[in-house]
Amino acid sequence: MEKSLSGSRFLLVTVLNVVITIFELLGGLLSGSLSLLSDAFHNLGDALSIVLSYVAHRIGGKRQTRNNTYGYRRAEILAALLNAGVLIVISLALAIEAIRRLLNPEPVKGDIMLVVAVVSFLANLFSTILLNHGAQHNLNIRATYLHLLSDALASVGVIVGAILITVWQISWVDPTITILVAGYISYESWPIIKQTFGILMEASPKLDYEGIAHDLCQLPKVEGVHHIHAWLIDENNIAFSVHVNMDNLPLSEIEPIYRQIETLLCHKYGINHVTIQAECRRGKNEDLFFDQNDWRHD
Incomplete structure (x- = not known):
């Protein structure tokens, strides 16, 4: 308090x-x-x-x-x-x-x-x-x-x-x-x-999700974004998860990109807990938001 x-x-x-x-x-x-x-x-x-x-x-x-x-x-x-x-x-x-x-x-x-x-x-x-x-x-x-x-x-x-x-x-x-x-x-x-x-009920906070996807895709080596999830822990803390498509890179090169994503989401959108899943081709053409009814294995 x-x-x-x-x-x-x-x-x-x-x-x-x-x-x-x-x-x-x-x-x-x-x-x-x-x-x-x-x-x-x-x-x-x-x-x-x-x-x-x-x-x-x-x-x-x-x-x-x-x-x-x-x-x-x-x-x-x-x-x-x-x-x-x-x-x-x-x-x-x-x-x-x-x-x-x-x-x-x-x-x-x-x-x-x-x-x-x-x-x-x-x-x-x-x-x-x-x-x-x-x-x-x-x-x-x-x-x-x-x-x-x-x-x-x-x-x-x-x-x-x-x-x-x-x-x-x-x-x-x-x-x-x-x-x-x-x-x-x-x-x-x-x-x-x-x-x-x-x-x-874990309703999504009011964020510009299309803007988030666009901004993330402007980062170097980020080729696509899908399966976004966002929810409020309380009224001041936003949790966020996202799947990001990248080239087939070693982990040492992916981690700096993670930090760029976290910094962007924190400073521009006020998101303070980020989970990122890096993928190469999997899910590249899938929707921004995950729909369980349309789920399929790649």
């Missing part, structure tokens, strides 16, 4: 979320505010999410072993998928309860609601600042960051609602804000679910 995302920061964010949860639960019960109660449960989920993210990151940082030759980085992808999935489930539950409140309005004490919402907003804002930097480069941290950011935005909505309820006694504002926040949370969580699911 980056230095700015140390265990002490995660501990501080976790403690803040537990305190906010208790504070909002009490405030929600005293004021009768659904948006405060929903935010309290959301914060409780955040605290669990932060712990899960930290544990997953520690696991992801372990060295490769005989049983896990690519390491344990997928632990963070699993944590991100779980966190984002929980967010959507919570959002749906809140939206359903909010609709029930709209159909059957209940009285809300706007003054208590306002005080609790302001304190919660400041605490959530501080938590998001602590995790902001790591969220730019790590899906796991980004999922947790979105938990906290959505809570901060929910607190803003609750503050606005509390003001409207206190001044104009508009009770339907509380469940309406809950529905809006639930929609926003789901909207922000879906891309994480989509990306993590793609990584776990």
Whole structure:
């Protein structure tokens, strides 16, 4: 984990979320505010999410072993998928309860609601600042960051609602804000679910494969490229394998070509784990991507 995302920061964010949860639960019960109660449960989920993210990151940082030759980085992808999935489930539950409140309005004490919402907003804002930097480069941290950011935005909505309820006694504002926040949370969580699911299914990263083939064929003594495979170990690490046709060369002459290929793929395409299979004529006329249905022995 980056230095700015140390265990002490995660501990501080976790403690803040537990305190906010208790504070909002009490405030929600005293004021009768659904948006405060929903935010309290959301914060409780955040605290669990932060712990899960930290544990997953520690696991992801372990060295490769005989049983896990690519390491344990997928632990963070699993944590991100779980966190984002929980967010959507919570959002749906809140939206359903909010609709029930709209159909059957209940009285809300706007003054208590306002005080609790302001304190919660400041605490959530501080938590998001602590995790902001790591969220730019790590899906796991980004999922947790979105938990906290959505809570901060929910607190803003609750503050606005509390003001409207206190001044104009508009009770339907509380469940309406809950529905809006639930929609926003789901909207922000879906891309994480989509990306993590793609990584776990070993979907190919977005690369210019035709450009890669063209560039490799421009290297000296490379005559053809086929059977390309690419997959993501996590969101930052791409594994890549390729069959390369060359002249019948001794190994001492092939190895420098390998280094040229690895350097090109790393610097131009961001690929950091490359496996190359050199061939003379085998597969020379085959497609760029391997299709098992069309497989044949040369």
